[in-house]
Amino acid sequence: MTDLISMVVAKYNYWIYITLMMIGLYAMIAKNNLVKKIVGMNIFQTAIILFYVSIGVKKGATIPILEHGHGPNAHHVVHAVDYINPLPHVLMLTAIVVGVATLGVALALAIRIYNNYNTLEEDEILAQVREK
Amino acid sequence: MIWPIDLAILTLVVIAGIGALMVKDLLGAAILFGAYSFMMCLLWSIMGAVDVAFTEASVGAGVSTVFFVAAVFRTSRRTKD
Numbered sequence: 001m002t003d004l005i006s007m008v009v010a011k012y013n014y015w016i017y018i019t020l021m022m023i024g025l026y027a028m029i030a031k032n033n034l035v036k037k038i039v040g041m042n043i044f045q046t047a048i049i050l051f052y053v054s055i056g057v058k059k060g061a062t063i064p065i066l067e068h069g070h071g072p073n074a075h076h077v078v079h080a081v082d083y084i085n086p087l088p089h090v091l092m093l094t095a096i097v098v099g100v101a102t103l104g105v106a107l108a109l110a111i112r113i114y115n116n117y118n119t120l121e122e123d124e125i126l127a128q129v130r131e132k
Numbered sequence: 133m134i135w136p137i138d139l140a141i142l143t144l145v146v147i148a149g150i151g152a153l154m155v156k157d158l159l160g161a162a163i164l165f166g167a168y169s170f171m172m173c174l175l176w177s178i179m180g181a182v183d184v185a186f187t188e189a190s191v192g193a194g195v196s197t198v199f200f201v202a203a204v205f206r207t208s209r210r211t212k213d
Contacts, residue, residue, distance in 0.1 A: 012139065012142070013138070013142070016142045016145070016146065019146060020145070020146065020149060023146075023149055023150060023153065024149075027153045031153065031213055032211075032212055032213050033158070033211040033212065033213060035158050035161065035162075035200070035203065035204065035207075035211070036153060036158075036161065036211065036213065039152050039153060039161055039165050039200075040153065042165065042196065043149050043152075043153075043168070046168075046169070046172050046192070049172075049184070050172070050175070053176055053179050053181045053184060054179065056179075056180075056181065057133055057179050057180065059133075061180070062180070063180045063182055064180070084179075084180040084181070088181075089181040089183055089184050090183075092181075092184055093183060093184055093187055096184065096187050096188060096191055096192060097187075097191065099192075100191050100192070100195055100196060100199075103196055103199060104199055107199055107200070107202075107203040110203060110207065111203055111206050111207060114206070114207040114208070119208075120158075120207055120208060120211070121211075121212055
């Protein structure tokens with residue numbers, strides 16, 4: 001039991017990641033306003049980025065920039081234990097840029113929908129679609 | 133990683149995220165989403181991902197908020213939920 005509790009407490013970053021992901025999923029499904037749905041989609045994306053960055057964290061390590069990499073007494077032996085793993089960071093850099101691109105497309109579509117139906121609420125749009 | 137700061141920022145992230153979804157005004161939701169993105173940026177600099185942190189600060193907190201505010205000004209501010 002104490003093992004379970006200490007495991008739950010030690011991995012708190014992952015629990016917050018699951019919480020944020022479920023908040024985003026709830027907003028995408030249950031919210032009625034299109035802009036609120038897009039906010040939920042962005043929260044979902046950042047939750048996944050939080051998970052990947054949490055994987056790379058190491059206890060007692062520094063940021064992934066080479067120490068003593070230049071100058072007269074530069075030595076080139078790299079101890080990977082001393083540095084945080086930079087691979088998830090690089091992958092998530094791409095994910096952030098893709099997230100902004102999808103956000104732009106989604107907001108452009110929302111503006112077009114507003115110009116056509118004069119509302120951003122999903123139920124009103126569906127009612128207008130059924131009337132036609 | 134300094135865990136008290138990490139825990140405090142994680143709490144603020146969850147509060148800002150729920151607030152952005154709960155507030156009854158789309159402009160308020162956009163601003164709270166900007167606060168959420170900035171808290172995420174602080175979280176990543178705490179976790180040592182400095183490249184992700186400054187990309188998030190410029191792209192996530194900057195450009196995303198501008199996109200949201202522009203979209204809200206082109207449509208309407210009111211929302212039912």
